[in-house]
């Protein structure tokens with residue numbers, strides 16, 4: 682089957698202790714597709730300006746990613762600038778320019794209407810909603826968001842939450858969104874707003890999948906030499922949902938296995954700038970990382 686993914690298709694400027702890059706391809710939909718396309722078919726909805734180096738996404742096209750829903754408009758592409766602390770734990774956004782996303786009215790191509798999974802990647806919640814309105818009967822609707830939208834567009838974000846089966850967020854965002862600094866209580870509040878499943882991403886500390894009455898913790902795949910954490914969250918979501926769509930199963934066992942796939946694809950994102958680590962990556966490498974992750978520490982779930 683296939684996943685429909687909407688999100689930013691961006692140009693990024695990133696500064697880490699190791700180096701600085703400017704104008705590299707990024708964005709939530711790009712990192713998501715780079716990971717998910719290793720496991721299933723992906724259809725992208727988004728917009729870029731006439732400054733976008735589309736040839737750099739050629740490796741995704743070759744891997745079967747469908748870009749019919751990616752519009753190119755006159756103007757500037759979405760731009761994001763960020764800087765990381767030396768230990769990579771803190772990130773400051775130095776600039777966000779919406780560019781052509783400010784006037785984007787997404788039109789989902791008719792061929793995308795039957796997508797089994799919908800991923801509403803990090804972007805204006807109004808756009809997320811307009812995309813969702815154009816999909817017929819998805820089995821699973823998942824979304825991601827970040828502080829930028831939590832602060833600026835809380836109303837539209839709440840309306841999106843009401844229509845979700847699953848939310849993927851990092852721990853700080855979960856706390857900010859719920860207005861409660863106890864993570865478990867914050868997640869329960871988010872679940873009351875809509876999504877039965879909340880997946881909390883905790884970077885090098887792994888992830889936690891919260892069902893309504895169970896919790897599953899999955900470790901991160903340890904990366905010895907982090908180059909750039911940008912996009913790890915979206916690549917995690919790509920591996921997670923890519924696995925679920927590939928199997929067509931959405932039960933608790935499948936969600937726990939999906940967390941291991943997310944850990945593997947997230948780990949590849951941090952090993953290079955932009956989506957560079959995904960360019961020559963193959964599905965077999967992801968599966969091997971999932972396998973060794975299980976040998977590293979048996980993830981387990983608990984009933985609450």
Ligand code: AMP
Nearest residue numbers: 689691707708761803829911912914915
């Ligand atoms: P992550 O590190 O997983 O949070 O994803 C980082 C990516 O998200 C970067 O490539 C940015 O281009 C993109 N991004 C950053 N801020 C925003 C925003 N406010 N809306 C949409 N995408 C964003």
